[in-house]
Amino acid sequence: MVHLERMILHVLWVTAMLAIGARGFLFRRTDCQVSDWSSWSKPFGFGQVSRERAILRHPSNGGSPCPPDMEEIKMTGQRVSIQSTAKSITSNFMVQNSQANSLSVGFVRDLLVIVDGSGSIGASDFNDAKNQLARLLGMLCPEPDPFKTRRKVHQQAALIEFSTTVREIFDFNDKANTVAVQQGIIGMPYLSGQTCTATAFNYARSTMFTASKGMRSQPNVKKDVLILTDGNSNCGGDAVQAAKLLGKTANVYGLIIGGQDDASIQELTDYVSSPKDQHLFTVEDAHDHLEQLVTLVEQELKSIPCQSFDI
Numbered sequence: 001m002v003h004l005e006r007m008i009l010h011v012l013w014v015t016a017m018l019a020i021g022a023r024g025f026l027f028r029r030t031d032c033q034v035s036d037w038s039s040w041s042k043p044f045g046f047g048q049v050s051r052e053r054a055i056l057r058h059p060s061n062g063g064s065p066c067p068p069d070m071e072e073i074k075m076t077g078q079r080v081s082i083q084s085t086a087k088s089i090t091s092n093f094m095v096q097n098s099q100a101n102s103l104s105v106g107f108v109r110d111l112l113v114i115v116d117g118s119g120s121i122g123a124s125d126f127n128d129a130k131n132q133l134a135r136l137l138g139m140l141c142p143e144p145d146p147f148k149t150r151r152k153v154h155q156q157a158a159l160i161e162f163s164t165t166v167r168e169i170f171d172f173n174d175k176a177n178t179v180a181v182q183q184g185i186i187g188m189p190y191l192s193g194q195t196c197t198a199t200a201f202n203y204a205r206s207t208m209f210t211a212s213k214g215m216r217s218q219p220n221v222k223k224d225v226l227i228l229t230d231g232n233s234n235c236g237g238d239a240v241q242a243a244k245l246l247g248k249t250a251n252v253y254g255l256i257i258g259g260q261d262d263a264s265i266q267e268l269t270d271y272v273s274s275p276k277d278q279h280l281f282t283v284e285d286a287h288d289h290l291e292q293l294v295t296l297v298e299q300e301l302k303s304i305p306c307q308s309f310d311i
Contacts, residue, residue: 028061029060029061029063030057030058030059030060030061031057031059031063031064032055032057032058032059032063032064032066032067033055033056033057034053034054034055034056034066034067034070035053035054035055035056036053037051037052037053037072038052038053039051041275041277042084042277043076043078043080043084044080044084044085044088044277044280044281045080045256045269045276045277045280045281045282046075046080046256046260046265046268046269046280046282047075047076047077047078047079047080048074048075048076048269048276048277048280049073049074049076050071050072050074050275050276050277051071051072052071052072052274052275053070053071054070055070070274071274071275071276073269075265080282082283082292082293082296083296085281085282085283085293086293086296086297086299086300087300088277088281089255089281089293089297090300090301090304091304092253092278092279093224093226093253093281094136094140094141094297095141095306108153108155108216108218108220108221108222109154109155109156109222109224110156110158110172110209110214110215110216110221110222110223110224111155111156111157111158111224111225111226112157112158112159112160112204112208112223112226112250113133113137113157113158113159113160113185113225113226113227113228114160114162114200114201114204114225114226114227114228114229115129115130115159115160115161115162115188115227115228115229116161116162116163116195116197116227116228116229116230116231117161117162117163117167117188117190117191117193118162118163118164118192118193118194118195118230119163119192119193119194120195120231121230121257121286123190123192124287125230125257125285125286125287126190126286127190128287128290128291129228129257129286130185130186130188131186132286132290132291132293132294133185133228134181134182134185134186135182135294135298136294136297137178137181137182137185138178138181138182139297139298139301140155141154141306142154142155142306143305145177145178146178147175147176147177147180147181148176148177148178149176149177156172156214157170157172157175157181158170158171158172158174158208158213158214159181159185159188160200160204160208161188161189161191162191162196162199162200162203163191163192163193163194163195163196164191164194164196164235165191165193165196165199166196166199166200166203167189167191168207168208169184169185169188170184171208171214172208172213172214172215173213173214174214194234194235194236195229195231195232195233195234195235196233196236197227197229197232197233197236197239197242197243198236198237198238198239198241199235199236199237199242200227200236201239201242201243201245201246202237202242202245202246204246204250205242205245205246209223209250222251223249223251224250224251224252224253225246225250225251225252225253226253226254226255227252227253227254227255227271228255228257229254229255229256229257229268230256230257230258230286231258231260231264231268232260232263232264232267232268233267239267239271240267240270240271243270243271243272244270247273251273252271252272252273252279253272253273253279253280253281254268254271254272254280254281255281255282255283256268256280256282256283257282257283257284257285257286257290258284258285258286259284
């Protein structure tokens with residue numbers, strides 16, 4: 001028995017030496033490798049531009065780690081035009097899924113909308129925002145009724161409102177067509193109160209994106225969040241950290257209303273997923289400019305039709 005064990009150890013030692021001789025190392029050290037930076041994007045959001053790089057090879061066996069920053073953002077001082085914002089919403093939020101997946105099965109999306117109902121918005125602007133949000137969702141693909149229950153449900157929507165607390169307006173199971181979704185949005189009451197954005201993000205992740213609320217777990221179902229807010233959080237915990245945790249479950253888009261100071265711009269930009277220029281949209285006010293933005297999106301969609309959703 002002892003002799004057999006010695007023979008096995010000898011064979012293993014010889015095998016290891018041959019491997020070392022052939023490759024130089026038994027376990028080769030591999031450093032992280034990243035791509036070059038992309039070109040700077042066009043101005044977006046609050047007047048930022050961004051660029052990205054990608055990880056081409058992850059480290060192993062003690063190799064040099066990857067750099068922490070895969071995206072760089074800088075302010076330009078330029079005000080982004082409402083026309084440019086409309087083009088970005090159209091190509092990155094409204095029809096981007098159908099363009100990305102041209103297979104006959106179409107795309108499938110569970111969309112959670114998070115609406116800020118805090119006191120800083122005010123009742124009048126809140127009502128204007130609801131009306132324009134309902135219009136915007138009615139323009140999603142597939143036409144002419146993106147949320148209609150079919151043999152295959154392509155779009156599902158859920159809605160929560162937050163201020164000091166979170167109120168669930170409807171979940172993914174509740175609305176069987178677009179008119180019902182729009183009526184649910186327009187009928188949403190105004191809460192007033194503080195802006196506890198972290199509470200809303202945590203509720204979205206732990207409660208809304210669950211099977212009990214109608215979320216679909218199939219791998220082809222894309223999960224998106226659209227948050228409509230007028231400013232940074234002032235209660236409820238670390239909103240940026242909560243957004244990052246939510247971002248592991250869903251892509252986070254932001255439609256931000258009104259002017260912001262530097263600290264708010266940084267926080268609000270950190271809410272959304274990367275690339276930031278494809279997920280962050282801003283507008284000056286909830287009355288004239290938001291209505292104009294949605295009208296421009298409607299015009300943009302005339303030249304970018306929905307692809308076929310037949311299955």
